[in-house]
Amino acid sequence: SAVISQKPSRDICQRGTSLTIQCQVDSQVTMMFWYRQQPGQSLTLIATANQGSEATYESGFVIDKFPISRPNLTFSTLTVSNMSPEDSSIYLCSVAGRLSGNTIYFGEGSWLTVV
Amino acid sequence: AQTVTQSQPEMSVQEAETVTLSCTYDTSESDYYLFWYKQPPSRQMILVIRQEAYKQQNATENRFSVNFQKAAKSFSLKISDSQLGDAAMYFCAYRRRVGNSGNTPLVFGKGTRLSVIA
Numbered sequence: 001s002a003v004i005s006q007k008p009s010r011d012i013c014q015r016g017t018s019l020t021i022q023c024q025v026d027s028q029v030t031m032m033f034w035y036r037q038q039p040g041q042s043l044t045l046i047a048t049a050n051q052g053s054e055a056t057y058e059s060g061f062v063i064d065k066f067p068i069s070r071p072n073l074t075f076s077t078l079t080v081s082n083m084s085p086e087d088s089s090i091y092l093c094s095v096a097g098r099l100s101g102n103t104i105y106f107g108e109g110s111w112l113t114v115v
Numbered sequence: 116a117q118t119v120t121q122s123q124p125e126m127s128v129q130e131a132e133t134v135t136l137s138c139t140y141d142t143s144e145s146d147y148y149l150f151w152y153k154q155p156p157s158r159q160m161i162l163v164i165r166q167e168a169y170k171q172q173n174a175t176e177n178r179f180s181v182n183f184q185k186a187a188k189s190f191s192l193k194i195s196d197s198q199l200g201d202a203a204m205y206f207c208a209y210r211r212r213v214g215n216s217g218n219t220p221l222v223f224g225k226g227t228r229l230s231v232i233a
Contacts, residue, residue, distance in 0.1 A: 033220045042206060042223045043160075050218075090158055096218070102148050102167065104210065104221050106160035 002027055002095050006107035013114050018081045021110045023093030028073035030096070033104065034066075037090040046091075049076050083114045117142045119209050121224035128197045129232050135182075136192045136227050138207030146212040149183065149190045150221070155203040163205070166190065168212070194229075202231045 003026040013019050023032065031050055035043040047055040047068055055068040070076045080087050093107040118141045128134035140149070151163040166174045166183050173181050178195045194201055207224040 031218045042225045043221075045220050045222075048218075048220060092160065094160075094221075102210070102212070103150070103162060103165055105162070106152075109158045109160075111158065 002029065002105045004093055004095060004105060004107035006093050006110050008110055009108060010111040011113070013083050013112055015084060015114055017083055018079055019083065019112060020077050020079045021091050021093070023076045023078070023107055025074045025095050030073070032070065032076045033094045034068065034076075034078045035092045035094060037092060037109070039088070043092065046078070080112065083112075085114045088112060088114045117144070117147075117209050117211065117222050119207050119222055119224035121207050121227050123227045124225070125228045125230070127230040127232055128194070128201075130197055130199060132197055133193060133195045134197055134229065136194075136205055136207075136229070138190045138192070138224055140188050140190065140207070140209050142188070142209065142211070144211050148210040148212060149181075150208040150210065151179070151181070151190075151192045152206045152208060152223075153201075153203045154206065154226075160206075164192065197231050199231050199233060202229055204228050 005024045007022045034046040036046050037043045045058045046061045047057045049055045049068050049070040051070050051073050067079045090109045090111050092109045094104050096104050120139045147168045149166045153161045153163050164174050164176045164179050173183050180193045182191045204226045206226045208221040210221050211219045
């Protein structure tokens with residue numbers, strides 16, 4: 001398995017501000033995936049981040065709103081920009097296991113509330 | 116595009132009894148993985164069980180087992196001897212297989228909330 005640490009665990013943010021979520025993995029991984037889980041909903045893929053290249057965004061998500069960095073094989077950040085109450089969600093970082101590439105593991109999630 | 120459907124928004128089970136959660140999926144791929152994840156109130160996504168599509172044998176993990184029907188594109192989860200700690204949101208998920216790489220994301224169903232009654 002992979003151990004994934006996410007920061008912050010929880011935050012309350014002011015409307016119009018931006019917040020950066022950090023994701024640290026205990027082993028080198030090729031792909032990192034960022035998901036959003038709105039209240040009472042399922043998980044929706046925001047983007048896939050490959051080290052050394054631009055992230056690939058899913059329909060409905062844009063780089064200006066959710067810029068992602070992937071500076072190395074163990075770390076990534078997701079920024080939620082110019083936040084509105086609709087951005088209140090859990091944001092989850094996930095990776096495929098290094099030795100077991102068929103399973104995806106998740107961080108603890110970052111619970112953002114925008115007021 | 117692949118889709119995953121969980122038709123039971125909520126289910127309940129008596130402690131020590133057995134419950135089955137349903138999941139169907141749609142894909143044109145022949146090689147893929149299927150998963151059940153559990154999300155308790157702590158929000159942590161916990162892998163419950165995994166099935167490779169090329170394996171005919173149904174996966175089992177202690178009290179958890181699946182009924183994988185590839186032709187019907189059905190992947191149900193059976194929880195035996197239910198415990199209070201099993202109460203959570205359960206998500207069925209699909210992942211396309213590309214070699215042995217970890218380069219494809221999960222596609223999730225909407226989830227089933229399971230309550231366990233003491």
